[in-house]
Amino acid sequence: MIEKEKNNTYLIIENQYFGSINYICTLFQFSNIKIEQYESYQKMSFRNRCMVVGSNGVVNLSVPLEKGRNQKQLMKDVRISYSGNWQAQHLRTIESCYSRSPFFEFYRDGVWTLLQKQELFLLDLNLAILEWLKKVMKFPGTISLTETYLKEYPSGIADRRNTILPKNFQAWPMPFRYTQVFEDRVGFLPNLSILDLLFCCGPEARTLLEGNILTI
Numbered sequence: 522m523i524e525k526e527k528n529n530t531y532l533i534i535e536n537q538y539f540g541s542i543n544y545i546c547t548l549f550q551f552s553n554i555k556i557e558q559y560e561s562y563q564k565m566s567f568r569n570r571c572m573v574v575g576s577n578g579v580v581n582l583s584v585p586l587e588k589g590r591n592q593k594q595l596m597k598d599v600r601i602s603y604s605g606n607w608q609a610q611h612l613r614t615i616e617s618c619y620s621r622s623p624f625f626e627f628y629r630d631g632v633w634t635l636l637q638k639q640e641l642f643l644l645d646l647n648l649a650i651l652e653w654l655k656k657v658m659k660f661p662g663t664i665s666l667t668e669t670y671l672k673e674y675p676s677g678i679a680d681r682r683n684t685i686l687p688k689n690f691q692a693w694p695m696p697f698r699y700t701q702v703f704e705d706r707v708g709f710l711p712n713l714s715i716l717d718l719l720f721c722c723g724p725e726a727r728t729l730l731e732g733n734i735l736t737i
Contacts, residue, residue, distance in 0.1 A: 539571040558597040559670035571714035624723035
């Protein structure tokens with residue numbers, strides 16, 4: 522059980538693949554972050570996918586899983602499939618979408634290194650991504666994993682599991698705007714992967730996220 526400490530707030534949230542802007546904005550609001558690892562795998566979520574934007578609009582990048590989407594396993598046991606060359610495809614798509622962005626070269630090598638990892642488990646890949654994001658964006662919360670599964674948490678602990686989903690990610694209001702690469706063609710698209718904000722805004726991304734409170 523998690524005990525709330527004085528002047529600290531606790532967040533319980535799922536593990537996302539290059540999480541959405543609102544997901545990362547949520548992390549900035551808490552000093553203690555618990556990543557759920559004992560839940561049953563939830564399909565149709567951002568656990569194995571993220572949204573970027575190209576010249577024709579939103580592009581969905583999905584990490585293939587062993588046994589496909591019909592997982593009956595705990596999140597911590599879900600394995601990544603390497604039967605196809607999905608990493609190269611993700612890299613090509615990201616480069617196509619963001620090679621013209623102001624900070625593409627600044628973050629490119631870090632993203633490349635993450636995507637070239639051969640992590641067996643989806644949880645481990647996502648945790649590596651989250652630790653990299655924590656390092657480059659310097660969000661203050663400590664990150665740890667849940668020790669067991671609880672359906673509900675006591676008051677004082679924020680449970681944000683399964684709140685930001687592919688079916689509703691653009692419904693949440695953006696607390697700020699910024700210039701996107703293809704905004705002149707497709708308009709401003711809210712709540713994409715954090716990669717969009719990083720490549721477009723660079724170090725300013727931290728200031729934007731830290732200075733805004735997201736209510737979800």
